[in-house]
Amino acid sequence: MKLHGLELIRALSDISAPSGCEGRVADFIIGQIGGDAKTQIDRVGNVIATIPATADAPKTMICAHMDEPGFIVKDVDGDGKVWFKSFGGVPSERMSGRRGVINGDVFCIFSAKPIHVLSGDERTKPTPMDKIYAEIGAKDKDSAAAKVKVGDYGTLAPSFCGIGKYVKGKALGSRASCAALIETIRSVAASDKKHGEIVFAFTTRGEVGNMGAEVASFVASPERAIIVDGIQAYDTPDVPDELKISTLGGGAVISGIDAKTIFAPARVDEAVKCAEENGIKYQYVVRQSQVGEGAVVQRSLGGCECIGISIPTRYKKSASEMISPADYEAVCALIGKLI
Amino acid sequence: MAEIEYLRKFMMAQGVSGDEGEIADLIAKEIAPYVDEVYKDAMGSLIAHKKGRPGAKKLMFAAHMDEIGFMVNYITDEGYLRVSKMGGINFTAASFSHVVFKNGMRGVLVPEARTAVQNYSPEKVYVDIGAKNKKDAEKRVKIGDTCSVVSGLYHLAGSRVCGRPIDNRIGCYMLYEVAKRLEKCENDTYFVFTCQEEVGVRGAKTSAYAINPDYGCAVDIGGSGDVINAAPFAVVLGEGPAIKVKDGMVICHRDVVDLMKKIAEDKKIKYQLEILESGGTDTCMLQQARGGCKAGAVSVPTRYGHSEVETIDMKDVEGGIEIMKGMCETVLA
Numbered sequence: 001m002k003l004h005g006l007e008l009i010r011a012l013s014d015i016s017a018p019s020g021c022e023g024r025v026a027d028f029i030i031g032q033i034g035g036d037a038k039t040q041i042d043r044v045g046n047v048i049a050t051i052p053a054t055a056d057a058p059k060t061m062i063c064a065h066m067d068e069p070g071f072i073v074k075d076v077d078g079d080g081k082v083w084f085k086s087f088g089g090v091p092s093e094r095m096s097g098r099r100g101v102i103n104g105d106v107f108c109i110f111s112a113k114p115i116h117v118l119s120g121d122e123r124t125k126p127t128p129m130d131k132i133y134a135e136i137g138a139k140d141k142d143s144a145a146a147k148v149k150v151g152d153y154g155t156l157a158p159s160f161c162g163i164g165k166y167v168k169g170k171a172l173g174s175r176a177s178c179a180a181l182i183e184t185i186r187s188v189a190a191s192d193k194k195h196g197e198i199v200f201a202f203t204t205r206g207e208v209g210n211m212g213a214e215v216a217s218f219v220a221s222p223e224r225a226i227i228v229d230g231i232q233a234y235d236t237p238d239v240p241d242e243l244k245i246s247t248l249g250g251g252a253v254i255s256g257i258d259a260k261t262i263f264a265p266a267r268v269d270e271a272v273k274c275a276e277e278n279g280i281k282y283q284y285v286v287r288q289s290q291v292g293e294g295a296v297v298q299r300s301l302g303g304c305e306c307i308g309i310s311i312p313t314r315y316k317k318s319a320s321e322m323i324s325p326a327d328y329e330a331v332c333a334l335i336g337k338l339i
Numbered sequence: 340m341a342e343i344e345y346l347r348k349f350m351m352a353q354g355v356s357g358d359e360g361e362i363a364d365l366i367a368k369e370i371a372p373y374v375d376e377v378y379k380d381a382m383g384s385l386i387a388h389k390k391g392r393p394g395a396k397k398l399m400f401a402a403h404m405d406e407i408g409f410m411v412n413y414i415t416d417e418g419y420l421r422v423s424k425m426g427g428i429n430f431t432a433a434s435f436s437h438v439v440f441k442n443g444m445r446g447v448l449v450p451e452a453r454t455a456v457q458n459y460s461p462e463k464v465y466v467d468i469g470a471k472n473k474k475d476a477e478k479r480v481k482i483g484d485t486c487s488v489v490s491g492l493y494h495l496a497g498s499r500v501c502g503r504p505i506d507n508r509i510g511c512y513m514l515y516e517v518a519k520r521l522e523k524c525e526n527d528t529y530f531v532f533t534c535q536e537e538v539g540v541r542g543a544k545t546s547a548y549a550i551n552p553d554y555g556c557a558v559d560i561g562g563s564g565d566v567i568n569a570a571p572f573a574v575v576l577g578e579g580p581a582i583k584v585k586d587g588m589v590i591c592h593r594d595v596v597d598l599m600k601k602i603a604e605d606k607k608i609k610y611q612l613e614i615l616e617s618g619g620t621d622t623c624m625l626q627q628a629r630g631g632c633k634a635g636a637v638s639v640p641t642r643y644g645h646s647e648v649e650t651i652d653m654k655d656v657e658g659g660i661e662i663m664k665g666m667c668e669t670v671l672a
Contacts, residue, residue: 257410
């Protein structure tokens with residue numbers, strides 16, 4: 001069944017698909033695209049959806065990563081406790097006590113030494129990641145081994161819900177970006193507006209060095225690119241105004257630069273103008289924020305003209321990433337107008 | 340002999356990383372009479388192509404045209420500007436300096452009051468343009484505008500000069516001189532003025548991919564071991580251009596190093612060899628583009644890099660120009 005808007009975002013957020021193990025979300029995305037574009041999975045797992053050109057215009061790639069931070073099981077001990085190596089940058093203090101999921105359906109909680117037996121120093125410092133284990137409720141090694149083995153992948157557990165006028169969930173910034181791409185594909189397919197070839201890349205391994213985007217952009221060799229992702233919104237207490245990267249509810253983020261990319265000035269100006277002309281709420285951000293996929297896409301092959309359009313996201317890399325549906329709508333509208 | 344007024348012209352045009360339009364347009368205009376075509380690529384690098392004989396090897400020169408600087412990222416209620424650093428800014432050197440925007444507006448880059456020198460950092464400095472408040476500032480400057488420390492070029496004793504941004508308008512000037520002086524172009528030669536080098540050798544990567552050269556030669560400033568308390572480094576000002584052997588990101592191809600040495604010896608040009616532990620230039624991107632190419636570099640021995648008093652000896656510049664001209668005049672196999 002084709003889902004739309006918040007239902008689509010909810011479904012995407014709730015799928016467990018960490019870097020290197022994106023199959024579940026890839027299959028879901030392909031199902032949602034259906035016949036609206038030609039889809040394929042490339043050699044590194046990227047979902048590539050192509051809509052052929054209807055006019056002589058530059059080839060554009062629109063890119064969002066579909067993976068999320070997670071962990072890989074490195075040991076199942078004699079007591080049936082699961083030890084793991086995490087990746088993608090979730091801090092340990094955001095894991096302890098949380099629910100997780102391994103292999104998409106084995107639920108666990110992340111646990112560590114009980115607070116009552118912590119020594120003074122241990123109480124005030126976050127528990128290091130290698131002291132945190134996953135408890136799957138198994139009574140011994142054999143019963144744990146029936147469900148989980150070394151090399152299996154896990155993530156934080158699904159937790160999408162509405163919080164006032166916002167929504168929250170794990171991997172929400174990037175998965176809402178994937179939803180924006182899916183809805184863009186549908187609107188392009190339904191519209192008779194002329195455009196050049198458009199390649200939609202739902203990329204793998206965005207949380208561990210943008211390797212999927214590197215391959216996707218090399219193969220597609222676009223002339224222009226739009227990178228879509230969640231971007232930090234530090235519009236929260238204790239952050240001085242001048243360090244606030246973006247604001248929830250402030251509209252689609254158009255980036256001038258990120259930590260490793262200076263976006264194409266002419267295309268950035270075009271995006272700003274487009275937002276203004278169409279009454280789309282936007283915020284122009286010039287911050288050396290996270291390293292996005294722009295760094296590799298812009299400089300693939302002979303280079304391309306690259307811009308970044310992002311969804312403001314609070315509490316990134318936690319089980320409760322928070323976005324504003326209005327910002328999501330603005331991002332969809334802006335991408336739709338730009339192509 | 341090197342013409343200092345041309346160098347000055349190249350130094351006075353602005354081009355902070357990612358915003359190289361002004362310097363690119365100037366170089367395009369100046370070099371056009373001496374090459375067959377001039378164009379820009381998607382990233383913003385400028386390519387001046389001088390065709391060689393049919394079947395000739397491709398020789399790509401690269402000098403980055405961007406300079407370190409700042410980008411406005413926030414305007415405070417008082418009308419001060421917070422900035423992101425574009426490239427390797429030495430905040431001790433940049434603090435209490437005049438900065439200039441593309442439209443000619445001046446400002447001063449200063450640290451917050453009561454900030455110890457060792458804490459000067461992007462978060463602790465701001466630009467004061469003299470605006471009364473935020474509204475007043477917003478009339479004059481926009482988020483995303485770039486600025487840099489005011490350019491200048493001054494004579495010191497003998498053939499030495501100082502100023503900014505000698506890094507790397509000196510390289511741009513040298514390539515321009517090579518194109519101008521060239522009589523016999525044996526190879527299919529590309530003079531590339533790359534963008535975004537100071538923020539991580541970005542522009543050279545895509546230009547080198549597109550051109551797909553057989554030989555590559557970068558030209559940039561180097562260091563010098565002849566300042567007080569310098570780390571041991573066998574390169575000094577005035578003893579000729581430095582032929583790069585290695586730096587932190589590249590080991591130059593022996594054939595290119597040997598070719599440069601032979602040209603220098605044949606033309607009786609003094610030269611030095613540059614062996615650097617760290618740092619890197621466009622050379623590494625030339626070397627690793629596609630299936631790779633034979634790459635090397637000419638470095639101009641430089642004191643006080645990334646300050647407004649970068650100091651070089653014009654005799655070294657002249658030698659570097661002649662070595663690169665010699666490469667163009669050698670039939671590369």
